[in-house]
Amino acid sequence: MNIPAYKNNDEAALPAKRQFLSGEEVREIIDLSVLESFREFQQPGEPDLVGKLIDLFITSTTERIMVIRQAITDGDTAVIKREAHNAKGGAGNIGAHRMAACCKELEQKASQPDEAAVSTARMEIEFNEVIQVLNLVKQPENDLSAHNQPL
Amino acid sequence: MIYQLIINRYDKLENLVSDNRFMSDSLQIVEPVNVSLDVVWQGTAGKYDSRMGEISMDGCFIDSLGQETLGETISFKVRLPSGIWVNLQGEVTLQEYPIGFEVRFTGLTPENRRLIVEVVAAHGGKQAQQILKEEAEQNIPEQTPQGTRRILVADDEAMTLGMLTAIIEAQGFEVVSAPDGREAFRILQQDADFCAAIFDMMMPHLHGMDLIHYMKTDARLNHIPIAMITAEQDPKIWDESVAAGAKVFLPKPFSPPQIQMLLRMLIKEDSSPPGSLPYANANIG
Numbered sequence: 001m002n003i004p005a006y007k008n009n010d011e012a013a014l015p016a017k018r019q020f021l022s023g024e025e026v027r028e029i030i031d032l033s034v035l036e037s038f039r040e041f042q043q044p045g046e047p048d049l050v051g052k053l054i055d056l057f058i059t060s061t062t063e064r065i066m067v068i069r070q071a072i073t074d075g076d077t078a079v080i081k082r083e084a085h086n087a088k089g090g091a092g093n094i095g096a097h098r099m100a101a102c103c104k105e106l107e108q109k110a111s112q113p114d115e116a117a118v119s120t121a122r123m124e125i126e127f128n129e130v131i132q133v134l135n136l137v138k139q140p141e142n143d144l145s146a147h148n149q150p151l
Numbered sequence: 152m153i154y155q156l157i158i159n160r161y162d163k164l165e166n167l168v169s170d171n172r173f174m175s176d177s178l179q180i181v182e183p184v185n186v187s188l189d190v191v192w193q194g195t196a197g198k199y200d201s202r203m204g205e206i207s208m209d210g211c212f213i214d215s216l217g218q219e220t221l222g223e224t225i226s227f228k229v230r231l232p233s234g235i236w237v238n239l240q241g242e243v244t245l246q247e248y249p250i251g252f253e254v255r256f257t258g259l260t261p262e263n264r265r266l267i268v269e270v271v272a273a274h275g276g277k278q279a280q281q282i283l284k285e286e287a288e289q290n291i292p293e294q295t296p297q298g299t300r301r302i303l304v305a306d307d308e309a310m311t312l313g314m315l316t317a318i319i320e321a322q323g324f325e326v327v328s329a330p331d332g333r334e335a336f337r338i339l340q341q342d343a344d345f346c347a348a349i350f351d352m353m354m355p356h357l358h359g360m361d362l363i364h365y366m367k368t369d370a371r372l373n374h375i376p377i378a379m380i381t382a383e384q385d386p387k388i389w390d391e392s393v394a395a396g397a398k399v400f401l402p403k404p405f406s407p408p409q410i411q412m413l414l415r416m417l418i419k420e421d422s423s424p425p426g427s428l429p430y431a432n433a434n435i436g
Contacts, residue, residue, distance in 0.1 A: 037407050041317040049317055056310040085353055089382035090308045092404035100404075 021133070029129045032137065034095030054134045057094050061087055061127055065120070068106070072117055080110040087123070091130070099126035183207040184274040191386055192227030194219045200386075201251070203229055208264075208271055208279060210241060210255040219243045219252055227254070228389070231270060233412040236389055236400050237263060262416055299344045301325045302414075305335035305362065306351040306380070311403070315349065315380075318410045332357030336365060343371035347417040352381030352388060363395045376417045380405065 026032070035050050042049045064083045071079035088103035106119035188203040190213055201215035211229075219225055226240045241254035256267070272279035302324045306312040309330070316326045327345070329335035333356035335348075348366070350359035359379050366372040378399040379392040389400045399416050401409060 034404075034406075038314065038317060041321045041407070043320075049313075053310050053313050053317075056313050060309040082353060082355070085382060086308050089351075089403045090310050092382060093308075093311050093314060095404075 026133055028098060029096065029126075030099075030133050031095035031097065032133075034093070035137070051138055053094070054138055057090055058131055058134065061090060065124060065127065068120055072113060072120060075113060077111045080116055081107055084110060084119075084123075094130075096126070096130045099123065099130055102126050182271065182276050182278045183210075183212070184271050184276045186270065186274055188232070188270075189230040190215075190227055192217070192225055194223065194225045204251065206267065206271060206274075207276075208268055210244065210253060212251055212253050214251040216249050218246065218248050221246060224257060225254065228393075231266060231412075232273060234401060234405065234409050235412055235416065237266060237416075238393060239263060266416070299346050301327055301345050303327050303329065303335060303338060303345045303348040305329040305332060305349070305354060305359070307331045307354045308351065311351070311380075315410065318407050319349075319414065322411065322414055324414070331355045332359065332362055335362055339366065339369075339372060343369075343375070345375050347376050347378070347414070349378045349380060349413075349417075352379055352383055352392065360392060360395055363392065363397055367396045378413050378417055 038050055064087045068080055068083045084103050084107035088100050088107060091100035091103055102123040106116060106123055109115040109119050183205040186203055186206050190201045190203045192199055192201060196217055199215050199217040201213050203211050204214045205212040221243055223243050224240055225243060228236050228238050230236050239256060240258055241256045243252050244255045245253035268279045268282055272283050302319055304315050304326050307330055312328055316328055319326050327338060329338055332354040336357050350362050352359045363377055366375060376398045379397045380401050380403060381388060382403040392400055399413050401413055
């Protein structure tokens with residue numbers, strides 16, 4: 001799988017345009033150059049590394065959000081803080097810096113139930129946007145780097 | 152008073168900039184280059200967050216309002232352009248209050264000396280570049296790894312673990328991965344055949360710090376170099392992990408070049424391609 005050629009600021013090459021997200025919006029949601037940098041570590045004959053990293057991120061973050069929701073219901077501040085902290089690390093590492101900022105906010109407000117709930121909602125909204133872009137990146141027909149044609 | 156201090160500082164700064172030097176003649180010999188690196192240093196007067204404004208292969212100039220006594224040895228940590236913090240120490244050789252002070256490095260390990268040469272070279276130091284070039288031209292054979300090439304990696308963030316594994320395996324190491332601190336502990340109880348260990352700071356059941364404490368008290372494990380990775384931004388955490396025995400500390404998010412650099416710092420072998428500068432792909436500030 002190739003990540004589309006977003007580096008040259010070619011709006012037409014950005015995958016999310018199909019979903020009516022502008023190139024600038026995509027860049028605000030996630031810095032795709034981070035995943036791009038992992039392409040050089042793809043081993044021949046091995047499963048697609050970038051696709052695997054995307055799947056791991058989506059699966060683990062989805063699980064974390066469920067744990068956070070339950071922890072808010074239970075009033076378990078330590079769990080909220082720990083899971084928000086870990087989600088922050090994952091989001092930051094994949095280049096979803098706006099989502100990472102939401103996770104940091106949740107980590108800081110873990111002991112305030114109402115604010116924690118609001119922060120979690122913000123984090124989920126960001127996460128959904130990240131998923132939207134990542135799913136488009138994963139689609140084989142979005143191998144746009146080869147022909148670089150407008151969508 | 153504070154304003155006056157700042158004005159004095161900038162007046163003096165301007166004069167020195169016009170002379171194009173902060174560092175003393177002895178350290179000028181080894182070609183200082185301008186940098187802007189985060190520094191945290193501790194002396195008798197307290198602890199300060201500062202900037203390193205110049206560095207040469209033998210010393211550096213730290214921009215700081217904090218004063219230190221000439222001849223005193225201070226410990227400080229500096230964040231390299233790769234994002235990794237390195238612990239250094241040196242003797243104060245020049246005071247330029249309130250601009251800062253000059254430090255001559257002391258007790259440099261070969262690995263840290265090499266890192267400093269690389270930083271100076273990456274910021275335009277001709278002598279340092281020449282040293283690296285000659286080293287590459289001599290085609291120094293890479294050290295043949297003696298013993299194991301296995302690295303224990305523990306992180307409860309699955310994607311981060313996947314990223315670390317991909318980068319480390321590409322460097323020719325075998326990764327033994329653990330999804331949390333308890334699993335890493337279980338592995339270490341049965342297996343000591345690792346050339347390095349990389350732990351996330353915050354994990355369920357057992358934190359990275361707990362694992363360091365365990366490893367440092369077990370004769371089978373206490374020689375294994377350890378790196379800590381964390382999304383925690385508090386510099387105190389860095390202090391604690393280094394005090395506990397971690398050799399390298401890297402904040403998240405990290406990039407592949409940072410992990411490659413971390414491996415080189417942990418394991419005494421040069422895995423970079425001959426002739427390449429390790430900062431070639433990193434953000435050089």
